[in-house]
Amino acid sequence: MQFPNLFSPITINGMTVKNRAVMPPMGTGYGNADSTVSDRLLAYLSRRAQGGTGLIITEISAVVPRGKGFPNQIGVWNDEFIPGLARIPEALHRHGAKVALQLHHAGRETFETAAGAMPEAPSAIPSVILGQPCEAMSEERIAEVIHAFARAADRARQAGFDAVELHGAHGYLLNQFLSPFSNKREDQYGGSDENRMRFILEIIAAVRKIVGRDFPVWIRVSADELVRGGYDLSFMQKFAPRLVTAGIDAIHCSVGVYSTPGNLAIASMDTDPGFNLFRARALKDVVNVPVIGVGRINNPELADQAIARGDADLISFGRQHLTDPDFINKARTGAFDDIRWCTACNQGCIERLSFEMKSATCSFNPECGREYKGPAPKADPSKRVWVIGAGPAGLSAAMAAVARGHKVEIFERETQPGGQLLSASRPPHKAVFMDWVAWSLQRLKKASVPVNSGHTVSAEEIKQQRPDAVIVACGAYPVAVPIPGLDSKIVADARDVLTGKVDAKGPAVILGAGYVGMETADYLLARGIAVTVLEMQAFPPVGKFTAHGYWLHKRIKDAGGILHFGARVLRIEDGAVRYHQMDTEKVEKAATVITAMGAKSENDLEGVLKELAIPYRIAGDAKSPRRILEAIHEGHKAGEEI
Ligand SMILES: Cc1cc2nc3c(=O)[nH]c(=O)nc-3n(C[C@H](O)[C@H](O)[C@H](O)COP(=O)(O)OP(=O)(O)OC[C@H]3O[C@@H](n4cnc5c(N)ncnc54)[C@H](O)[C@@H]3O)c2cc1C
Ligand SMILES: Cc1cc2nc3c(=O)[nH]c(=O)nc-3n(C[C@H](O)[C@H](O)[C@H](O)COP(=O)(O)O)c2cc1C
Ligand code: SF4
Numbered sequence: 001m002q003f004p005n006l007f008s009p010i011t012i013n014g015m016t017v018k019n020r021a022v023m024p025p026m027g028t029g030y031g032n033a034d035s036t037v038s039d040r041l042l043a044y045l046s047r048r049a050q051g052g053t054g055l056i057i058t059e060i061s062a063v064v065p066r067g068k069g070f071p072n073q074i075g076v077w078n079d080e081f082i083p084g085l086a087r088i089p090e091a092l093h094r095h096g097a098k099v100a101l102q103l104h105h106a107g108r109e110t111f112e113t114a115a116g117a118m119p120e121a122p123s124a125i126p127s128v129i130l131g132q133p134c135e136a137m138s139e140e141r142i143a144e145v146i147h148a149f150a151r152a153a154d155r156a157r158q159a160g161f162d163a164v165e166l167h168g169a170h171g172y173l174l175n176q177f178l179s180p181f182s183n184k185r186e187d188q189y190g191g192s193d194e195n196r197m198r199f200i201l202e203i204i205a206a207v208r209k210i211v212g213r214d215f216p217v218w219i220r221v222s223a224d225e226l227v228r229g230g231y232d233l234s235f236m237q238k239f240a241p242r243l244v245t246a247g248i249d250a251i252h253c254s255v256g257v258y259s260t261p262g263n264l265a266i267a268s269m270d271t272d273p274g275f276n277l278f279r280a281r282a283l284k285d286v287v288n289v290p291v292i293g294v295g296r297i298n299n300p301e302l303a304d305q306a307i308a309r310g311d312a313d314l315i316s317f318g319r320q321h322l323t324d325p326d327f328i329n330k331a332r333t334g335a336f337d338d339i340r341w342c343t344a345c346n347q348g349c350i351e352r353l354s355f356e357m358k359s360a361t362c363s364f365n366p367e368c369g370r371e372y373k374g375p376a377p378k379a380d381p382s383k384r385v386w387v388i389g390a391g392p393a394g395l396s397a398a399m400a401a402v403a404r405g406h407k408v409e410i411f412e413r414e415t416q417p418g419g420q421l422l423s424a425s426r427p428p429h430k431a432v433f434m435d436w437v438a439w440s441l442q443r444l445k446k447a448s449v450p451v452n453s454g455h456t457v458s459a460e461e462i463k464q465q466r467p468d469a470v471i472v473a474c475g476a477y478p479v480a481v482p483i484p485g486l487d488s489k490i491v492a493d494a495r496d497v498l499t500g501k502v503d504a505k506g507p508a509v510i511l512g513a514g515y516v517g518m519e520t521a522d523y524l525l526a527r528g529i530a531v532t533v534l535e536m537q538a539f540p541p542v543g544k545f546t547a548h549g550y551w552l553h554k555r556i557k558d559a560g561g562i563l564h565f566g567a568r569v570l571r572i573e574d575g576a577v578r579y580h581q582m583d584t585e586k587v588e589k590a591a592t593v594i595t596a597m598g599a600k601s602e603n604d605l606e607g608v609l610k611e612l613a614i615p616y617r618i619a620g621d622a623k624s625p626r627r628i629l630e631a632i633h634e635g636h637k638a639g640e641e642i
Contacts, residue, residue, distance in 0.1 A: 003304035007332055009054075010313060012290055013216040013249040015162050017098050017314070019054040020307055021328045024252070024294055024316035025102040025165065025220075026349070027059045027073065029359030030369060035062065035075030037084040042091055043372035048321050049095035052329035055314065056097050057165050057252075058088060060104035063152040064145060067105030067173065068114045070353070076101065076152040082159045089160035100163035101156040102220070103149055107173030108134040108182065109258050122176050122183040122190060122199075128259040129545075142189060142199065145173070150206035153217065163216035163249075166203060170222055170265050171257030174200050178239070179257070181230035197239060204246040218250035218289075219243055223279035226260040233282055240287050252292040252316065253280040261550060266318070267296045268547035269344040269429045270555075274302050280312040292316055298323075298342045300331035322349055322362040340364060340439050343432045346547055348629045355545075363629035364436050366396060366636035376640040379404040383468035385642055386411065388457045388605065391419020392628050393620025393635035394473035395440040400639025401471070402447045409467075410449060413456040417441060419475050420621070421628070423498035427519035428526050428555070433628075459608035469615045469642045472606060473635055476599035476621035480511070485572030486595070494520040494596040505591035506530045509577045511569055514541045517596035518552050525559035532588050534567040534579055599625040617642055 001007055007019045030041040049056055061076045062068045068075070075081055085101070092099045106114075108121035111132050119134040120141065126133050137145070153164045168174040176182040177199035183190045189198050200219070207217055221240075224233040240251060255276045256264040267275065276295030284291045293312030297303055298320035306312055320327055323342040330339050348363035362368040382405045387398045390412035402408045416422060418437045425433040444451060462470070478493045480486055492502040494516050506529035510517045513535035521531045533556075535541065540563070544550045556563065567581045577588045601622050609616040617638035620631030 001332075002334060002336070003300050003331060005307035006300055006304040006315070010290060012163070012218070014214055015098055015216045017054040018096055019052070019328070020314040021053045021055070021300075021303070022292055022314050022316040023048050023053050023056045023321045024318045025057045025059045025167070026318055026322070027070065027353060027360065028369065029070060029072055029353055031072040031074040033072050035068070035073060036081065037074055037087055040369065040372045041074070042087055044369060045088060046091045046095065047325045047371045049092040049097035049099075051321075051325040051327065052332060053097055053321065055100065056092055057100045057102050060102050060167060061152070063103050063105055063148040066115045066117050066120055067107070067110075067145075068116070069104070069106040069110045069172075070114050073114070076103065076155050077148060079155065082155050085156070085159040085161075089162065093160075098162040100165050100216070101159075101161045102165045102167050103152050103156070104167040105145060105149075105173035107176045108132070109171050121173070122185055125182060125184065130258070136185070139187065139189075146199070146202050146206050149203045150210045153207040153215075154210045157211050157215055163218065164207070164211075165252060166200075166207070166217070166219040168200055169220045169252075169254040171225075171259070174203070175222055175225075175257060179225055179230050181225060181227055181257075193235065193238070197242060201242065201246045204243065204248060208247040213247070216249045217247065218252060219248050220252035220254055222255050222257060222265065223253050223276075223283060224255055225257045226255065226264060227257060230257065233279055237282055237286050240283050244287050244289050248289065250290040250292060251283055251287060252294065253283050253312070254294050255279060262554075263547040263550070264295070266346060266350045266547065267344065268346050268551065269432060270548060270551035271296055271344070273297060273299065274306060277306050277311040281310070284310065284312065290314060294318065296344060298344075300328070300336075319344065319349055319362070322360070322368050323365050337442070341432060341435045343436070345628070347627060351546055361633075363627070364632060366633045376400070376404055379406050382406050383642070385409070385469045385471065386457070386467040387471045387473060389419060389473035389475055389622065390417035390451055390453070391473060391475045391620065392421060392436075392631035393475070393622065393638075394419070394471065395437065395444070396632040396635030397471040397473055397617075397619055397639040398449055399440060399443055399447075400636045401642055402444070402449050404640065406642070408449045410444070410451045411455045411457045412451065412453045415454045417451055417453060420495065423495040424628075426498040427523040430519070457605065459605060462605065462608050462614070463612065466612065467614065470605075470609055471635070471638045471642060472603055472609070472616055472618045472622050473620050473631075473638075474602040474605065474622045476601050476625040478595065478598070479600045480595040480597045483511075483569050483571060488572050488574075488593070490575070490590060491572060491593045491595065494594050497592075497594055498523060502592075504529060504594065507532065507589055508592045508594055509534060509588050509590040510594045510596055511577075512596035512598070513537075513563060513565070514596060514598070517594075518542050518556065520594055520596055521556050521561050522552055525556060525561050530560070531556075532562045532564065534569055534577065534588070535563065535565050536568050538566040540565065601625060615642065
């Protein structure tokens with residue numbers, strides 16, 4: 001056994017979990033509109049249990065309608081939910097997993113549209129991030145919500161769950177009561193540490209009273225809020241023993257609230273793996289119940305070491321469960337190299353859920369959230385399918401097409417597969433993107449799919465060879481707005497700088513402050529090259545509200561990079577860029593000028609495919625330049641449909 005600590009059982013108040021791997025709660029948006037459990041949610045959860053994880057904690061479930069965080073969040077606020085909820089433990093137990101329901105009230109961190117009324121909170125202070133006005137809860141209402149938590153825990157028990165987790169973290173209602181940042185009450189629920197602890201301690205007492213001493217109940221906390229005016233780790237070290245005395249059987253140690261800079265609760269690739277384990281350790285030092293560690297841990301090896309060191313007793317792997325539902329079984333059976341790694345990009349999961357108001361998925365796993373549909377039917381007849389382009393769309397399409405039984409061949413113009421990921425993986429913290437390319441190539445090799453690199457497919461070749469079907473995954477090429485001097489020797493494209501085709505010299509001036517321009521700045525600054533970025537828009541196109549955007553801005557600022565907004569470039573001169581900003585003409589010295597001004601789809605081959613009536617699909621940037629998520633998901637769909 002390679003990871004003996006991770007794969008040893010543990011017992012929490014009579015509930016024996018087969019290993020130390022936990023899937024922490026992750027809101028999906030897969031629930032039905034009436035907050036009941038859907039077939040989609042059930043299939044998604046079952047798939048994770050099938051992958052070998054010992055303990056699965058379901059996503060936030062609302063104890064009162066007014067506590068809902070998003071419209072189709074699952075609910076547990078009346079007895080009618082029990083039969084639907086019961087389907088979850090019934091399905092997950094078949095795979096040997098234990099299952100807990102996470103009980104939740106969003107407090108002020110929601111919108112009126114989701115809560116169905118003005119959100120309620122300890123004090124009428126709107127969320128710093130959402131800005132939605134809220135109402136301070138009366139003592140009568142507090143009593144009602146405490147009762148609702150207790151009743152919800154009992155419903156979970158009746159539905160067959162093995163345990164419940166109280167959501168006391170991430171700036172939601174329980175956390176709001178605990179924190180001097182959000183609780184400004186002057187009654188018995190605010191004003192002092194003791195009073196701010198009262199709400200949570202009363203919930204635990206009420207839950208215990210109704211479910212009894214033998215039913216496992218634990219709490220998820222943010223060990224440190226990491227906001228000015230909030231509580232810190234030393235406070236949580238005082239509070240944790242009180243939680244245990246009140247009847248808590250374990251502590252799930254998360255970190256951060258909504259306004260924590262850089263969203264450390266769901267840390268991006270910019271944060272080190274296992275960055276939060278020291279806080280789990282600090283809580284373990286003061287309590288005698290199991291502590292669950294979490295925070296950018298996707299590697300079973302790191303988890304095994306953390307348990308061996310005594311940092312935590314169990315380890316939550318969040319997003320890794322979305323990217324590869326089988327990674328625990330793969331780690332257990334020695335198929336470690338077959339694991340598809342979560343990149344912590346956040347784009348397909350939390351940012352899609354929070355900023356795009358769409359259900360969560362994973363950029364790198366097109367099947368996440370589609371488990372209920374089952375695999376695509378086998379191809380009949382099996383066709384000779386050409387995939388043109390070995391970027392994310394092409395590789396994903398080829399994997400889906402070969403899984404259906406087609407005879408697939410990939411063609412790639414460059415000498416190496418990967419498409420734009422070859423440059424996208426070069427800026428700091430992004431090397432992990434190439435892991436997906438390596439993973440895909442390994443799978444394609446196993447399926448005997450030839451990847452012909454250094455081979456540009458032309459219309460002529462298609463006419464001669466006449467494949468049965470084609471997937472056009474040719475991506476997009478960089479474009480720049482016409483500026484006098486763009487043909488100068490000092491001008492290079494960002495992709496060429498990142499891949500090392502062009503050796504950029506300082507000072508460098510980058511034209512465009514989108515992700516490509518900003519990441520190129522980050523890359524050059526990390527190499528000690530002075531950078532100025534000129535952006536035509538008046539405001540930064542890369543927002544600081546995403547975790548990666550926040551860290552990108554911070555690193556560039558800390559390294560002395562300069563960003564000019566509202567800057568219209570007039571021309572590139574010998575060793576300088578002349579631009580116009582705020583009614584003034586300015587000059588910026590430049591040894592290298594780097595263009596990062598967008599891209600245009602490459603789909604020239606569509607014409608010949610139409611002419612020859614060869615069935616085809618276009619996927620990814622070749623359709624329109626977007627992101628990895630669209631490329632991989634559209635590629636997969638194309639492979640399933642062709
Ligand atoms: C610096 C940089 C950073 C980025 N960072 C991110 C990020 O963090 N997150 C994100 O979501 N997206 C990011 N992107 C965008 C992302 O990489 C693209 O959206 C994605 O790669 C598109 O995938 P694709 O397969 O459609 O196209 P591509 O990746 O462009 O691949 C197309 C491939 O087709 C080949 N090809 C074209 N024509 C032919 C032909 N006739 N014959 C043979 N081969 C051909 C090309 O050589 C290329 O390799 C970034 C892009 C860049 C440049
Ligand atoms: C899409 C998504 C939804 C989440 N929803 C919840 C939730 O419902 N309850 C909760 O306590 N944490 C939630 N989290 C936080 C995760 O449980 C976990 O703590 C976080 O992703 C960090 O772990 P990781 O780095 O292993 O992904 C969510 C995270 C993601 C990515
Ligand atoms: S979308 Fe990105 S962060 Fe989210 S699970 Fe997938 S790889 Fe991980």
